[in-house]
Amino acid sequence: MIAIVMVSLCAAALYQSRQDALNHTRDTLRDISLIAQRDIERNFELYALSLQAVVEGLQQPDVMALPPRLRREVLFDRAASAKYLGSMLVLDEAGNIVIDSGSDRPRQGNFADRQYFIVQRDNPDAGLYISDPYQSRLRGGSPSIALTRRLSHPDGSFAGVVLLAVNLEYFHNLFSGLSLGPHGSMSLIGTDGVMVMRQPYDPRIIGRNIRGASTFQHFVSAQEGSFSETASIDGIRRLYWFQNFPHAPLILMVAAAEQDFYAAWWRRTLTIGSLMLVFGSVFVAVSMLLGVQLRRRMRAESELQLLARTDGLTGLNNxxxxxxxxxxxxxxxxxxxxxxxxxxxxxxxxxxxxxxxxxxxxxxxxxxxxxxxxxxxxxxxxxxxxxxxxxxxxxxxxxxxxxxxxxxxxxxxxxxxxxxxxxxxxxxxxxxxxxxxxxxxxxxxxxxxxxxxxxxxxxxxxxxxxxxxxxxxxx
The missing domain is CATH 3.30.70.270 (Reverse transcriptase/Diguanylate cyclase domain)
Structure with a gap:
């Protein structure tokens, strides 16, 4: 009895210490997620306002009558010079650039094959559309995502697209500045399963669709939450915290590797456990038979109590x-x-x-x-x-x-x-x-x-x- 009490108290203290490490890590991941989410939402809100301002400006004859330089300054203001923004473009119904934030004389390019153009062309109610990652044709293949809004003629027919390109470097720098441990990870994923950014960064992962991964099934099962799972990308088991954006088709995931946040706990457990094993082995040898019988009885009583209150087929209360x-x-x-x-x-x-x-x-x-x-x-x-x-x-x-x-x-x-x-x-x-x-x-x-x-x-x-x-x- 003395050995059982001592080992139980030790195990309870170690288990509580493990739970504390888990809960502390979960709270930390939630805080990191909140910081990153608010930063992304704040910037996307500014980008959305810039796009809306361009849409409204294009509908004003006085603005369209201005000389190209003044018209560009009025339409794009200072948004086009913001950090991490690639380009702000106005495309006509054929996908050609007609107004360019970077130059009075628009660069040559046609983007009618881009998914963001097709979505806006075919769906009048698309609203603000956030694209999957793509390689920019105007900036030497720089990885980007596009925020777009539809332009319509007075009769409601398609008139083109206003586009704002965001360099993925923004997400890369944001994520790399947040400490997640040696094996931690952080990802921004579209609700369609396409990987927008991941830390640690690997350009081969950007744009990959992980819809079939077991972790992604958790991400779409609730607005936010936490779970432990082994990543399909690198095989490391992590504690995840995820958050679906309320106003954008994006999911933010922050994860810490169990081998990192349990490392100190494992060292403490091995030290204390070894001492308790040596000290309690004498008592355990004497009381082993009694302990086995006691455990069998407790197990049987627990199972009987569960069976008495639970429906065996469904697992619900009976x-x-x-x-x-x-x-x-x-x-x-x-x-x-x-x-x-x-x-x-x-x-x-x-x-x-x-x-x-x-x-x-x-x-x-x-x-x-x-x-x-x-x-x-x-x-x-x-x-x-x-x-x-x-x-x-x-x-x-x-x-x-x-x-x-x-x-x-x-x-x-x-x-x-x-x-x-x-x-x-x-x-x-x-x-x-x-x-x-x-x-x-x-x-x-x-x-x-x-x-x-x-x-x-x-x-x-x-x-x-x-x-x-x-x-x-x-x-």
Whole structure:
């Protein structure tokens, strides 16, 4: 017992030290990401304003009537001389340069084959478009990205493009000035998966599409977040922090290698662990048999407790634990006078699905649906459970009716988007009907009435066509 206590205290302290190193690194990565994101957003905002100013200037006859030098100064002001800007150009509908920020006499060039030109030409609502990296034809192959806006004739037809080129050297210098450790990395990636910049810098990586990489799947799964993964580019395992830009199709990723930020922890662990091993080995030898038996019993009890509260097929709470949680949340809502919402979810025509595809396929479909449900409730207080058969229940404490409807719609859409084939459904795939009820419990309210109301809302969703969300009148 003495050995176990001493080793446990030592292990707990070392584990906490490891978690502290991990949390500190995550906080540092978040701060670095925020610094870089704000710098990029601030500059892109200025670039966007410069482009808009050119678009508006081109629409003013007085400006277009000026001599070339004055017109260039009015249209481009001082934006064209900003650091890291390559060129600001006005292209006509054929892709030819008609106004050049660098010269009164426009340089010769046609860019009708560039993707940014094609996007603006074919999409009147493209707005501010940020291109993938490309090699500049006017600046000796300098790697750049383009920010563009569409020009339109009075009748709305395509009149050309205003282009602002940004040297990738801007991102390279910004990233290289941020310390990420010997094996750290930092990347700016388009939401289409194209690598815009990466530190450490390798020109062969710029422009590569990493859409198929497992790390990229994390980047597009949420607005921001953190995870650990092994990079497909260099095989180094890192802790990642990523942030999707709110107003641009870009993702900023900052990562620190585990071998770097755990290095000091590993040295401390080896020293302390070795000492504790020598000191505790005498006690461990005597108590080994007792320890083995104790661990077996604790493991069995833990597994039994988990089995008693969890549905084995879906991994969600089972009906027994649902009743306990529901009663607890209802009493708390009464006490705090807060609104509680319930979602009743039922898969449409699921008996026909089992009859057609078999019960094993039915079990696989239920597991997939459970993942959809669990993936769309994010608060720790929200609870999902399997009510029975193909029915599920979601408890949403402190959630108004509008929030419950939004979550229900997300779950319904996620299940539909799974695309599980269902020939017996009018939608051709597995879908779900959802009934919602939201209620601030009153003193004389009965929980069974709320459950019945949610069930009636589910019935209404079924009766009105399935694959939809219906709200209870009790809300």
């Amino acid at each position: 009906r027994r634990s649902l009743g306990e949680i529901l009663d607890q949340e209802w009493r708390r809502a009464k006490r705090t006078k807060s609104m509680m919402s319930l979602l009743f979810i039922d898969l449409d025509r699921f008996k026909a699905y089992n009859d057609t595809y078999g019960h094993q396929a039915g079990d696989d479909a239920l597991a997939a649906v459970a993942r959809c449900i669990n993936g769309n409730i994010r608060r720790p207080t929200d609870t999902a459970a399997r009510y029975g058969g193909e029915e599920f229940v979601v408890i949403l404490p402190e959630t108004p009716a509008s929030g419950a409807s939004e979550i229900a719609e997300r779950i319904r859409n996620a299940i539909c988007e799974c695309g599980i084939e269902h020939a017996g459904s009018e939608y051709g795939r597995v879908t779900a009907s959802i009934g919602t009820v939201s209620r601030v419990p009153q003193t004389d309210d009965d929980l069974t009435a709320v459950i019945r109301a949610a069930d009636e809302a589910l019935y209404n969703a079924k009766a009105t066509g399935r694959n939809r969300v219906a709200k209870s009148q009790l809300s």
